[in-house]
Amino acid sequence: MVKTGAPVLAILFSAFFFWGFPAMADQRLVVTTSTIAELRQLKPVLMFNGDGFAYTGIGDPVERARANADFAALIDLLTEELPRHPYQKFAEGEIKKTYSGFRSVDTEDRERAIGYFEKILKVVGAKDTGRFLNILLYGPILGRLVNK
Numbered sequence: 705m706v707k708t709g710a711p712v713l714a715i716l717f718s719a720f721f722f723w724g725f726p727a728m729a730d731q732r733l734v735v736t737t738s739t740i741a742e743l744r745q746l747k748p749v750l751m752f753n754g755d756g757f758a759y760t761g762i763g764d765p766v767e768r769a770r771a772n773a774d775f776a777a778l779i780d781l782l783t784e785e786l787p788r789h790p791y792q793k794f795a796e797g798e799i800k801k802t803y804s805g806f807r808s809v810d811t812e813d814r815e816r817a818i819g820y821f822e823k824i825l826k827v828v829g830a831k832d833t834g835r836f837l838n839i840l841l842y843g844p845i846l847g848r849l850v851n852k
């Protein structure tokens with residue numbers, strides 16, 4: 705009897721790592737006092753309360769408050785730590801941590817979160833972030849197939 709489970713699992717395991725986040729050279733960011741000021745200006749904007757137009761916000765008030773606090777904490781962390789760690793991978797790592805704790809399963813809320821991350825990355829001067837954000841939103845396989 706031939707056992708096929710181990711080779712199949714090895715292939716799937718290696719495929720997961722192959723399709724994970726892209727390995728790219730780390731970009732050094734130019735973090736100035738202006739950059740920090742722009743990040744601080746984003747803090748009250750990155751909210752999940754709804755925009756009074758099309759986006760209604762996160763429905764559960766407890767989850768909404770948690771998401772708002774998590775994004776405010778991300779901005780606080782970046783304004784504090786980016787001058788010491790001015791690298792795109794540092795910013796993306798902190799964004800991944802914040803997104804991994806994001807509990808809303810609503811697609812609109814998740815897309816809103818990705819849009820907020822995009823604003824943050826633009827302010828700090830990160831380049832070529834579309835693939836990173838697509839992988840966050842759609843996962844390692846579909847994220848690579850989506851063109852932004």
